Amino acid sequence: MSPFGRTFVDGDRIEIAGAVIRLKVHPRARRVSLRLDRSRREVVATAPSPRRLGEAAAFARDRIDWIAARLAELPQAEPLVPGVELSLMGRPVRLLHQAGRARWRPAEDGRSAEITAQGEGEGFARAAQRLLRKQALEGLTDLTRIHAEALGAPMPKVVLTDARSRWGSCKPPTGGQPAVIRYSWRLALAPLPVADYVAAHECAHLRELNHGPRFWALVETLVGDPAPHRAWLRTHGARLHAIGVDGAGQ
Incomplete structure (x- = not known):
């Protein structure tokens, strides 16, 4: 069981301090890592195997300052609303x-x-x-x-x-x-x-x-x-x- 009190699967999304984190399994990955998916406006936490997704989630929690800084660099959202x-x-x-x-x-x-x-x-x-x-x-x-x-x-x-x-x-x-x-x-x-x-x-x-x-x-x-x-x-x-x-x- 992960420190979050649950078991994760590939594709799960969690929220940490208002940031959306997508958990991903990549068999060729050698370690747990984070990257910013700019087009989806979310952070991807990658693990080499499903059993290490909890570790990836914890890693994201520990790097919340880095995550906040990367998300702040994204262009402002532009919703499709009347007047645009x-x-x-x-x-x-x-x-x-x-x-x-x-x-x-x-x-x-x-x-x-x-x-x-x-x-x-x-x-x-x-x-x-x-x-x-x-x-x-x-x-x-x-x-x-x-x-x-x-x-x-x-x-x-x-x-x-x-x-x-x-x-x-x-x-x-x-x-x-x-x-x-x-x-x-x-x-x-x-x-x-x-x-x-x-x-x-x-x-x-x-x-x-x-x-x-x-x-x-x-x-x-x-x-x-x-x-x-x-x-x-x-x-x-x-x-x-x-x-x-x-x-x-x-």
Whole structure:
């Protein structure tokens, strides 16, 4: 039995001084350790085996000052509430409260695009995110089509996820089925040149399934120097994952 008076299993979450700690078993780990999962806004306590999860929980309890300092470095949560203005595919969109079915209103007559939805709290946020994802799929599909055509490659299927560890991935065609490119929908909240770079990166994999010199040459042909866009994602990517998160980190 652990010092917490219970037995833990892989994936358990505990709260220590207001911080959420996720317990994880990693068989290749050599010791108990802590790391900050910036996209999920939680700390992961890793143990080499299930029987040492209690030790990992205790280790987290003893390092609460370190945990508090790391969590304080995270970007402020930005919940999806009425009045919020976001950038979607490089253009502003406002979230507004209005009775009736959730709607997307394109920009017109000098007014920015709008998403209107009823309700409040989680209900409003779900409706707003659903429409944001729909527009993101259209925008990222358009970018993908442009780059696939430039490369003379067949148009892949485009799928959106809420991936935390990568902005895009490319699965090559198999069994007569087209290639599949998956994007984090939050990529559409980045500046348009950044989203365009990720689309070019994934489309380049339609020709080169590696990250060798020929691959990067294709990327540069499509969007120029990728370094500024990669740097933007390293610096600001955590903020994109904070959008749609309430103040409690949910």
